[in-house]
Amino acid sequence: VVKILVIGATGTIGQAVVNELAPRHEILHAGRSRAPLRVDITSEASLRELFGSVGKIDAIVCAAGNAHFGPLQTMTADQFKIGLDDKLLGQVQLALIGAEHLTDGGSITLTSGILSREPVKNGANASTVNAAIEGFVRAAAIELPRGIRINAVSPTVVVESLPIYGPYFRGFEAAPVQRVAYAYAKSVEGAQTGQVYCVG
Amino acid sequence: VVKILVIGATGTIGQAVVNELAPRHEILHAGRSRAPLRVDITSEASLRELFGSVGKIDAIVCAAGNAHFGPLQTMTADQFKIGLDDKLLGQVQLALIGAEHLTDGGSITLTSGILSREPVKNGANASTVNAAIEGFVRAAAIELPRGIRINAVSPTVVVESLPIYGPYFRGFEAAPVQRVAYAYAKSVEGAQTGQVYCVG
Numbered sequence: 035v036v037k038i039l040v041i042g043a044t045g046t047i048g049q050a051v052v053n054e055l056a057p058r059h060e061i062l063h064a065g066r067s068r069a070p071l072r073v074d075i076t077s078e079a080s081l082r083e084l085f086g087s088v089g090k091i092d093a094i095v096c097a098a099g100n101a102h103f104g105p106l107q108t109m110t111a112d113q114f115k116i117g118l119d120d121k122l123l124g125q126v127q128l129a130l131i132g133a134e135h136l137t138d139g140g141s142i143t144l145t146s147g148i149l150s151r152e153p154v155k156n157g158a159n160a161s162t163v164n165a166a167i168e169g170f171v172r173a174a175a176i177e178l179p180r181g182i183r184i185n186a187v188s189p190t191v192v193v194e195s196l197p198i199y200g201p202y203f204r205g206f207e208a209a210p211v212q213r214v215a216y217a218y219a220k221s222v223e224g225a226q227t228g229q230v231y232c233v234g
Numbered sequence: 235v236v237k238i239l240v241i242g243a244t245g246t247i248g249q250a251v252v253n254e255l256a257p258r259h260e261i262l263h264a265g266r267s268r269a270p271l272r273v274d275i276t277s278e279a280s281l282r283e284l285f286g287s288v289g290k291i292d293a294i295v296c297a298a299g300n301a302h303f304g305p306l307q308t309m310t311a312d313q314f315k316i317g318l319d320d321k322l323l324g325q326v327q328l329a330l331i332g333a334e335h336l337t338d339g340g341s342i343t344l345t346s347g348i349l350s351r352e353p354v355k356n357g358a359n360a361s362t363v364n365a366a367i368e369g370f371v372r373a374a375a376i377e378l379p380r381g382i383r384i385n386a387v388s389p390t391v392v393v394e395s396l397p398i399y400g401p402y403f404r405g406f407e408a409a410p411v412q413r414v415a416y417a418y419a420k421s422v423e424g425a426q427t428g429q430v431y432c433v434g
Binding site for chain 1: 278305307309310311314315318322323326327330333349350351353354356357358360361363364365366367368370372374375378379428
């Protein structure tokens with residue numbers, strides 16, 4: 035049994051990750067507005083408050099973070115910054131601060147997404163941010179101390195989110211969210227580091 | 235003969251790109267402090283002023299942009315933002331604004347770097363930013379209007395920069411800057427889009 039902090043625990047992917055890991059481990063549920071532990075990953079103060087309150091943990095899973103969707107031709111720098119500040123820098127800050135609160139050999143699992151390798155219209159911000167997260171994970175893996183590992187899960191659109199995201203992902207084979215949850219378990223309960231687990 | 239705006243024209247790579255393209259094309263030399271045309275790619279106002287002054291152009295090459303180098307364990311969000319604001323968002327803004335000033339079928343060529351795929355210690359910010367640029371180029375390529383193309387050149391360390399960057403890149407085979415310049419010519423004078431031309 036290890037102690038796992040799941041951020042975005044009430045989201046579609048987060049819930050599936052919790053369901054997959056809860057039978058074997060202790061789960062701390064965190065999120066922006068609905069989970070028992072509140073955290074805003076874009077705020078260093080909020081992250082420090084969260085980690086101060088939970089003590090040492092063995093694994094961090096992040097299934098949270100927003101990017102901007104919209105046409106490239108009218109995209110402004112401020113719109114582009116949404117993904118940079120939230121899904122990218124939010125997860126990077128989580129990793130940098132979270133690493134201090136992990137036990138030796140602990141792990142960090144971030145979320146990128148299939149748009150890093152297969153772009154869609156209106157998705158330039160997400161493609162950029164997802165690719166960035168994958169680059170960060172490869173690099174951070176070789177510098178994290180005390181045997182701490184870091185990986186990313188890069189899922190395709192999930193079946194359960196098709197009502198919302200389906201129109202963006204025509205022609206993509208959707209993955210059941212359970213299959214995506216396995217990738218998070220592989221990261222947390224496996225032994226690899228610096229990996230991008232692509233699902234779909 | 236096409237009209238090519240080269241940003242970072244006085245840098246090691248920029249000079250080589252100019253030397254490669256100048257015999258066949260008209261070159262506009264731009265840069266932060268030493269080139270005839272001054273531009274700060276992190277400033278939208280500066281970019282708009284530049285493009286307002288040069289009129290319609292056929293190609294944009296960017297060989298400019300900084301990232302932060304330093305240990306992951308002590309890296310702050312503000313340090314991490316250096317690369318996000320400069321090499322990443324600077325080049326993204328250049329592409330978004332520059333596209334409006336390109337002729338039909340024009341091209342944009344950005345610069346990423348080998349750290350996107352092969353990380354080194356102290357290079358987490360550069361790995362992230364370089365991967366992000368490659369994700370952006372793949373995505374922007376499918377949305378740019380009027381046949382405008384966009385690619386990235388992702389060079390290894392160049393021989394001519396080894397006195398400065400060599401210690402970061404032990405074991406990497408350096409490429410002569412002329413070989414890197416060919417990749418920019420391939421992007422500008424070729425016909426592909428959404429490509430990442432890896433050199434080294």
